Amino acid sequence: MADSRAIGIFDSGLGGLTVAREVISRLPNEDVVYFGDTGRVPYGSRSRETIKKYASQDERFLLKHNVKLIIAACGTVSSVAADAAKDLPVPYFEMVTHAAKAAVSATKSGKIGVIGTAATVGSGSHKREILKLLPDAEVTACSCSLFVPLVEVGWYSADDIVVKETVKRYLTPIINAGCDTLILGCTHYPVLQSVIGEVLGDNVTLINPGIAVASAVKDFLISNGTSNENGFSGNHEFFVTDKPDSFKTLAAVLLGEKINEDKVKQVELDSL
Numbered sequence: 185m186a187d188s189r190a191i192g193i194f195d196s197g198l199g200g201l202t203v204a205r206e207v208i209s210r211l212p213n214e215d216v217v218y219f220g221d222t223g224r225v226p227y228g229s230r231s232r233e234t235i236k237k238y239a240s241q242d243e244r245f246l247l248k249h250n251v252k253l254i255i256a257a258c259g260t261v262s263s264v265a266a267d268a269a270k271d272l273p274v275p276y277f278e279m280v281t282h283a284a285k286a287a288v289s290a291t292k293s294g295k296i297g298v299i300g301t302a303a304t305v306g307s308g309s310h311k312r313e314i315l316k317l318l319p320d321a322e323v324t325a326c327s328c329s330l331f332v333p334l335v336e337v338g339w340y341s342a343d344d345i346v347v348k349e350t351v352k353r354y355l356t357p358i359i360n361a362g363c364d365t366l367i368l369g370c371t372h373y374p375v376l377q378s379v380i381g382e383v384l385g386d387n388v389t390l391i392n393p394g395i396a397v398a399s400a401v402k403d404f405l406i407s408n409g410t411s412n413e414n415g416f417s418g419n420h421e422f423f424v425t426d427k428p429d430s431f432k433t434l435a436a437v438l439l440g441e442k443i444n445e446d447k448v449k450q451v452e453l454d455s456l
């Protein structure tokens with residue numbers, strides 16, 4: 185039976201809009217509730233305990249909105265706090281397993297690179313998932329701490345020498361390892377996809393986990409008969425924990441569309 189409840193998506197901030205973008209483009213009939221914890225971003229430099237605590241508060245917020253499933257769009261949460269979600273009363277989708285699957289089917293050499301936040305890389309989550317699927321894989325992971333701030337200040341053009349040199353420097357271990365596939369293991373990295381592609385060249389396949397997860401969610405809803413009915417145009421609501429001022433500018437970059445102010449609401453941490 186069709187299920188008209190919304191899809192819940194959460195992230196440490198606005199980066200998860202890159203995942204929402206893939207979900208919305210593949211599932212235009214679905215309502216989406218997006219929660220970005222902009223008051224506490226970044227998660228990527230925090231401890232495992234703190235990330236787990238924040239993630240379960242974020243999940244509770246979405247459950248209060250009666251969502252039919254939850255997507256942890258945040259690479260960091262997906263890497264260090266996915267096990268804390270096992271008792272959720274609704275299906276849960278994280279980014280790591282789906283990205284690993286996509287990378288394993290794309291690689292020819294078995295040399296797979298992973299980039300993400302310090303917490304994501306430190307967790308070894310992608311390597312674990314890749315090795316389950318391809319035990320002989322050689323995984324090279326590196327954290328790219330400056331990528332998130334670059335995107336947030338609007339520096340992501342492939343023509344920008346500073347951006348290009350920064351990307352080159354961070355990706356040197358991936359180039360040296362001869363990877364033929366690279367997982368963009370953080371919400372913001374798909375925005376840098378064209379410069380990353382230029383630096384690595386055409387022979388390296390870039391994996392956007394948002395695409396992998398959005399496709400998995402679509403398959404799940406169809407196979408369970410719980411997708412929303414055709415002809416229904418999905419409603420999208422956005423909640424943040426800090427002033428929504430920067431939302432409009434960043435949403436245009438990350439989500440790929442402009443959002444009306446009335447769609448974005450600030451919520452108090454106390455109410456989480």
Ligand code: DGL
Pocket residue numbers: 195196197199200225226227228229257258259260261300301304332369370371372
């Ligand atoms: N959303 C985070 C991720 O995908 C990046 C920003 C942060 O560190 O919170 O890992």
